[in-house]
Amino acid sequence: MEWVVSLPDRLDSFLAREGRMLSRAKAQSAIEEGHVSVNEEVIERPAHRLQEGDRVEVADEAFSAKASTMEPIDLHLEVLYEDKSCFVINKPAGLAVHPGAGMGEGEQTILHGIAYLFTKERLAFSSESVLVHRLDKETTGCLLIAKDPAAHAALQKQFEARTVKKTYLALVAGIPEHTSATIDSPIGRSGTNRTKMAITGASALREAQTAYRRIGAADHVALLECDLHTGRTHQIRVHLSSIGHPVLGDGSYSNALSERLTDDLAIRTLCLHAWRLTFESPADRKNHTVTAPLPLSFSAILKKLSIPPVDA
Structure with missing residues (x-):
């Protein structure tokens, strides 16, 4: 809800x-x-x-009366990093992180796959103490999971303090004029569509900053590396759309060029990938940087456009 x-x-x-x-x-x-x-x-x-x-x-x-239980389902989730306190998975597109309003009965979520990983490792699973943050259903990449309540609390404090570094890769329509820049535009709920965010005609605008760097470009498409300085809903998508360069595959914040390119390149999902995540592990109190490999579909688009692949 x-x-x-x-x-x-x-x-x-x-x-x-x-x-x-x-x-x-x-x-x-x-x-x-x-x-x-x-x-x-x-x-x-x-x-x-x-x-x-x-x-x-x-x-x-x-x-639910059984809030802490969830049927374990093997979703073949790729584990990118693991220690005694947490692990990072490479979230695939098309799966919601957790059950929510509007979902079909029995629809699988990332939580079902996490329950399977916990069962496989003989860990006590509780849906209340595993998720530290979220990714949208169509967004891929690094998702940090806590193994126990103590780790969950420690990691959540880092997100609230904004000490976790989150770097995304985005394929966008058009080539930004500047090689690198910071978009500093407050974001709020759209006044015309409450499921969307906006920087104009919105209520309760809140500060939001997204830094981007162009790392590749070809045929009216640019590959951007984006760092979030704040964590507003749909922040990267709204900010890039606001400067005229929507993320390809994004039906909510598109323009005529992004829609044409999405069709021409046969893109079927959002070209936004949570590429790198840097956080302090509660297990050793050291910073760890985890990198999620690009989905095959994302890599295929880069190859089609002759944009060099990003370094791991």
Whole structure:
């Protein structure tokens, strides 16, 4: 379930009033168990302050009597990094990270695959303490998973403090004028379509910065390396679209050129990849950088355009 905040409020109070919770205590429990995210970041503090325009999402597990259980399904998830506290998987396109509103009955999610990995390694699985952040359904790449509640809390603090470095690769329509630049444009919920974000005609604009560097280009298509300085919903997609260079395969923020190129190149999914993730592991307190190889479909487009592949 998902809501957009219209007035500043405490997270637990908001859910008790708007979120189909039976009581404030139950709302607090759902938050503390990791079922609630704000602007795609898991929040476990009931007193977290919401601002106008924030997107609050509650996973379906919060309304289930068996919230901590999930059927293990072997989704053949690629594990890119693992230690005693966490692991990083290479998320494929087309799979939601967790069950949510609008999904079909029995639809598989990344959580089902994570449950399988936990079962395989004889780890205690609890859906409340594994997800630290989210990726959109069609976005691929690095997804960090905690192995236990202590690791989950430690990693979540890093995301809240913005010490985790997230680098994406994006194929965009058109070639940006500048080789590198930082887009500094506040983002808010669209005033005309509440499922979209915008930088104009939006409510409750919040600061957002995306740095990009052009690392390849050919035939009206550019390959960009993008670093998020903030973590707003759809930030890269909105920012790149705002400067006239939408991500290919993005039906929500497209323009005429991106739609034509998406058709000409037979692109079937969003060309946005969570390429690198740098974080401090709770296991050894050292920084680790994990790189996710590009999906075959993404690499095939680069080859078709004769854009050199990126270094690992």
